[in-house]
Every structure is written in structure tokens, then in C-alpha cells.
Amino acid sequence: MQEQVSKLIGATEEGMKKALTHLESELGKIRAGKATPQILDGISVDYYGSPMPVNQVGNITVLDARTINIQPWEKNMLQPIERAIIAANIGINPQNDGVNIRLFLPPLTEERRRELVKRTQGEGENSKIVIRGARRDVIEGIKKLQKEGLSEDGAKDAETIAQQLTDKYIAIVDKHLAAKEKEIMAI
Known part of the structure; x- marks a missing residue:
């Protein structure tokens, strides 16, 4: 027993x-005013017909306390990543410069x-x-x-x-x- x-x-x-x-x-x-790569967890990108997490289609780095940089491993993934971030509705608008996508976190x-x-x-x-x-x-x-x-x-x-x-x-x-x-x- x-x-x-x-x-x-x-x-x-x-x-x-x-x-x-x-x-x-x-x-x-949950973002607390500081940029962290975890903000992007749970966001999937359409990668040649199958959903993939953002961190598996590009390199995610934190440039400073309010900026996240995403550098896709393939240049043609810029648009799908940008669309996925917008669709996720995390309150951040991605900025695409043709090479990287930057996310600027506004002050809370x-x-x-x-x-x-x-x-x-x-x-x-x-x-x-x-x-x-x-x-x-x-x-x-x-x-x-x-x-x-x-x-x-x-x-x-x-x-x-x-x-x-x-x-x-x-x-x-x-x-x-x-x-x-x-x-x-x-x-």
C-alpha cells in the first residue's frame, strides 16, 4: 500500500x-519593456508549406534593451517572417530593411x-x-x-x-x- x-x-x-x-x-x-527572444516563442512561419518556429528559420539577437534583430538564413524568408509576426499580434510592428527584420519595443x-x-x-x-x-x-x-x-x-x-x-x-x-x-x- x-x-x-x-x-x-x-x-x-x-x-x-x-x-x-x-x-x-x-x-x-510577457514582455516587461525589455527585449527578449522569448517574445517570439510560439510564432510559426510558413516554411515551404510547413509551420516552423521563427528561431528555426533565422538568427534572433537582442541588439539593445528595446531592439530585437532577426536575420533569416534565407533571404526569401523575410516576408513570411514579417507576416507571421504581424499575424501573431504581439503589439510590435516589424521593420524590414531587406536583410534583417528589426522589432523595436515601444516603452510601456x-x-x-x-x-x-x-x-x-x-x-x-x-x-x-x-x-x-x-x-x-x-x-x-x-x-x-x-x-x-x-x-x-x-x-x-x-x-x-x-x-x-x-x-x-x-x-x-x-x-x-x-x-x-x-x-x-x-x-
Whole structure:
């Protein structure tokens, strides 16, 4: 029985780690006034009939705090990359000079900063929902095991461990959100 409880808790922790990893990748996509290549994550370019991520059809570099440069490996990819960035609606207009595509990030207004903080908090709340859902699932699994013969003390101990994991991962989510909010609100 104890082995099954350990497997349940291990699977739960794995799910919580995945939620945290997803949050980190989503927070990386939210621009905080600084240029980062992660802004382009999730944007696909039509490369000879098949979708390819932007970072696989060109070289992405950050020139300064507000400028991203994309140098396509093939010159005929300039237009498709430009169209993909416009279609992604990330709030940045690409500048095509015939060799490179440059993205100039405008300075954030106070209103836009507040919108980004709300979006960040929404992503954090989604992660917390997944973490709490993992806790609920493990507790249901423990109750099933209890019906199959797991002792009441063993069940209580397992539920305590599940709650401790939940508290730990929610605290990490809160820490990430606080850091991102501080980054966004910094002028």
C-alpha cells in the first residue's frame, strides 16, 4: 500500500512541476519593456508549406534593451517572417530593411503595465488551479486506497504530504509572480 501512495504523491509532484514549468515559459513571453527572444516563442512561419518556429528559420539577437534583430538564413524568408509576426499580434510592428527584420519595443505606458500585471496574475492563477487540481486528484486516489485497505493514519499522513507539496508549489508560483510584477512595473 505504501508503495502505491508513494507513486501517487510522486505523480502529483510531477504534475505540479509541469504547471510551474508552463508558468515560467508563459511569463517569459510577457514582455516587461525589455527585449527578449522569448517574445517570439510560439510564432510559426510558413516554411515551404510547413509551420516552423521563427528561431528555426533565422538568427534572433537582442541588439539593445528595446531592439530585437532577426536575420533569416534565407533571404526569401523575410516576408513570411514579417507576416507571421504581424499575424501573431504581439503589439510590435516589424521593420524590414531587406536583410534583417528589426522589432523595436515601444516603452510601456502605465496602463499597459497594469494590463501586463493582470495577465501575469491570470497565468499564475491558472497554474494554481492546476496545482490544486493535482492535490484533489491525489486525495481522491488516497481515499480509494483507504477503501482497499490503507490505514487511516497512512491516509492522513499522505494527505498531509499532498497539502505540503501544494503549499510549496503555490508559494513558488507567488514568488515568480511577485518577481515578474516587479520587473513589469520597474520604469
